[in-house]
Amino acid sequence: MNAVIIGILLPLAGTMLGSAFVFFMKKDIPDRLQKTLLGFASGVMVAASVWSLLLPSIEMAGERIVPAAVGFLAGIAFLLLIDELTPHLHMGAAKAEGPRSRLSRTAMLALAVTIHNLPEGMAVGVVFAGEAQGLTLSAALAVSIGIAIQNIPEGAIISMPMHAEGNSRWRSFLIGSLSGVVEPLGSVAILLLASTLGVALPYLLAFAAGAMMYVVVEELIPETAQGQHTNLSTIGFAVGFVLMMAMDVLLG
Numbered sequence: 001m002n003a004v005i006i007g008i009l010l011p012l013a014g015t016m017l018g019s020a021f022v023f024f025m026k027k028d029i030p031d032r033l034q035k036t037l038l039g040f041a042s043g044v045m046v047a048a049s050v051w052s053l054l055l056p057s058i059e060m061a062g063e064r065i066v067p068a069a070v071g072f073l074a075g076i077a078f079l080l081l082i083d084e085l086t087p088h089l090h091m092g093a094a095k096a097e098g099p100r101s102r103l104s105r106t107a108m109l110a111l112a113v114t115i116h117n118l119p120e121g122m123a124v125g126v127v128f129a130g131e132a133q134g135l136t137l138s139a140a141l142a143v144s145i146g147i148a149i150q151n152i153p154e155g156a157i158i159s160m161p162m163h164a165e166g167n168s169r170w171r172s173f174l175i176g177s178l179s180g181v182v183e184p185l186g187s188v189a190i191l192l193l194a195s196t197l198g199v200a201l202p203y204l205l206a207f208a209a210g211a212m213m214y215v216v217v218e219e220l221i222p223e224t225a226q227g228q229h230t231n232l233s234t235i236g237f238a239v240g241f242v243l244m245m246a247m248d249v250l251l252g
Contacts (some may be wrong), residue, residue, distance in 0.1 A: 003137055004128050007144040008187045011120060014148030015180025018155025022163045022172045028161050031191070032229050037153030039233030042220040043240025044150040045212045051248040052143040053123060053209035056130065060201040071203035075119065075210020082115055082220070113154050116219065119211030121145050121186025126204045129191055142247045151180060192240045 021029070029037075054068055061067040124147060128138040159176030163169055190204070224233030 003141065004191075004212075007128060007141050008124060008142045008184045008191075010141075010148040011183040012180045013092040013150050014151035015117075015155040015183070016173075018152035018157075019159040019173045019176030021156040021157040022028075022169050023175070025160065029156055031227065032232055033230045034153070034157070034223055035233045036236040037156070038224045039236030040240035041150035041153050041236075042216050042224065042233075044146045044241070044244045045216050045220070046237075047241045047244035047248065048123075048143055048146040049209040049212045049216075051245055052127060052139060052146070053205045053212075054141075056127075057205035057209070058204040060205070067202040068206040071206025072210035072213075074203070074212050075207040075212075077210075078207070079119065079211050079214040079218070089241070100139060104235050113158060114182055116211075116215045117151075117154075117180055118186045119185045119208055119215075120151075121183030122190050122204075123147065123208035123212060124183065125187035125190025126201070126208050128187070129193075130201055130205065131170045137250060142244075145247060146244045147242075148184075152184075155180065164182070 054072065057068040057071060058065060080128055124140075124144050127143045131137060131140060155176045159172040162172040162175055167175075224230060224237075
């Protein structure tokens with residue numbers, strides 16, 4: 001039980017750690033660092049989606065591809081719908097306008113991160129619920145650790161612009177941290193439904209993978225490909241992918 005609690009709270013801890021950058025850096029995140037962190041987060045999420053979610057989904061379904069395909073596409077469709085219905089901004093958009101509009105734009109960016117944190121929290125809940133159907137505790141913790149790592153740049157991307165716009169460091173830290181609260185809530189909701197998941201678990205694993213991949217393709221990758229220092233994003237992606245793949249294989 002203690003391991004499950006830790007696993008649920010780790011992603012929130014990652015967001016809080018990233019938000020705490022506001023206490024140690026005087027200005028916005030340097031472009032080089034932001035590109036590297038976003039690339040790293042992309043690599044972590046892609047590897048987690050494949051090794052920790054899609055492959056276990058296929059194995060649980062008796063090597064049948066249909067549950068993984070249906071769940072994956074449903075996850076993509078869910079985030080597409082959320083993006084259409086909710087006003088928000090993409091990663092890095094808080095820097096796109098002048099000082100009079102940046103605060104509201106930063107708030108919308110925080111909303112976008114909060115929305116996309118929900119399926120990540122669901123992913124953590126699903127893998128821990130999957131323990132009863134063959135997933136190991138260490139594999140579940142690997143997913144939680146991976147998501148916590150990729151949450152670090154997300155927390156910083158919210159708190160740093162908010163402080164640059166005139167908010168206090170503590171207020172900026174609090175708002176950045178609150179964007180991650182939805183993750184443990186999503187995890188707990190899935191765990192409470194664990195007894196009723198049954199044959200739906202392979203679909204839910206793939207659903208979480210689809211939602212996470214949507215965030216990578218729609219939000220992270222476009223941001224890393226803009227402007228200069230895109231090579232740092234590529235290096236960060238490679239390091240994040242290999243790290244998450246290694247954690248999943250070694251801990252799984």
